[in-house]
Amino acid sequence: MNAQDENRIKQFLKQTMPPVERNAEPERDLWPAVLRRLDADAPRHAVPWFDWALLGGLVAFAVSFPATIPVFLYYL
Amino acid sequence: MPDGSSSVPDSVLHRFRAGDLDAFEALFREHQRPVYGWILRMVRSTAVAEDLTVETFWRIHRAHDRFQPEYPFGPWARRIATRAALDWLRAQRPEVELTAQIADTLPSASAGDPGIAAEIRSKTTLAFGRLPPSLRATAILAVVEEQPHKEIAAALGITVGAVKLRVFRALRLLRKDLEKQGITP
Numbered sequence: 087m088n089a090q091d092e093n094r095i096k097q098f099l100k101q102t103m104p105p106v107e108r109n110a111e112p113e114r115d116l117w118p119a120v121l122r123r124l125d126a127d128a129p130r131h132a133v134p135w136f137d138w139a140l141l142g143g144l145v146a147f148a149v150s151f152p153a154t155i156p157v158f159l160y161y162l
Numbered sequence: 163m164p165d166g167s168s169s170v171p172d173s174v175l176h177r178f179r180a181g182d183l184d185a186f187e188a189l190f191r192e193h194q195r196p197v198y199g200w201i202l203r204m205v206r207s208t209a210v211a212e213d214l215t216v217e218t219f220w221r222i223h224r225a226h227d228r229f230q231p232e233y234p235f236g237p238w239a240r241r242i243a244t245r246a247a248l249d250w251l252r253a254q255r256p257e258v259e260l261t262a263q264i265a266d267t268l269p270s271a272s273a274g275d276p277g278i279a280a281e282i283r284s285k286t287t288l289a290f291g292r293l294p295p296s297l298r299a300t301a302i303l304a305v306v307e308e309q310p311h312k313e314i315a316a317a318l319g320i321t322v323g324a325v326k327l328r329v330f331r332a333l334r335l336l337r338k339d340l341e342k343q344g345i346t347p
Binding site: 091092095098099101102103104108109110112113114116117120127 | 187190191194195198199202203206208211212215216217219220223224282283286287290301302305306307308330333336337340
């Protein structure tokens with residue numbers, strides 16, 4: 087491809103797709119959309135690991151010593 | 163953003179790295195427009211550019227702990243924006259891209275030459291849409307938008323020589339495609 091062809095193709099491209107204006111900016115504030123995206127990405131209903139550990143311990147304790155269940159219920 | 167300069171103080175960059183949302187918003191306010199403009203140049207659609215700007219800043223936030231505050235934020239953001247735009251280009255089918263309808267909605271610096279035959283425009287659009295996304299992005303930034311090769315190379319993560327090679331390959335493929343369609347440059 088010679089220089090003349092190259093320039094012609096470049097000319098076709100420029101005429102087909104005019105350059106975007108230098109100061110183009112979004113038509114709306116995109117910050118709320120970014121916040122929504124971040125919010126959607128955040129883990130939902132996350133339960134801390136120590137809550138699960140506590141629950142597991144209580145269940146294990148209740149299974150090991152069933153007689154203590156009424157005592158627990160009394161103090162709830 | 164072109165030179166990577168920013169009016170945001172260094173402390174904001176450090177707070178952003180630590181995950182501070184206010185610092186992230188300050189950086190968003192500062193860089194939203196140049197990131198949007200860069201993406202718009204690649205995808206040629208205002209609606210898609212807005213969506214990809216949101217996607218870019220989401221990726222930026224996700225990668226906050228990998229940001230190095232001693233380097234400027236602008237070029238880093240532009241690299242992420244370029245990857246987001248390339249991902250989008252790769253996901254599109256050629257025939258739905260760069261249609262006349264999309265092109266008409268662009269905030270262009272100058273209107274296309276009405277003298278150029280509509281047939282040539284449509285065939286050039288078609289041929290351009292058939293180029294591989296990486297060549298398309300490079301050619302549009304270098305030839306149409308006349309962005310400096312150094313900036314394009316930094317955004318694409320390649321060398322200046324590779325940018326020139328991609329432009330050359332894109333133009334050669336375009337010429338071949340146009341010849342197949344009966345247009346001799």
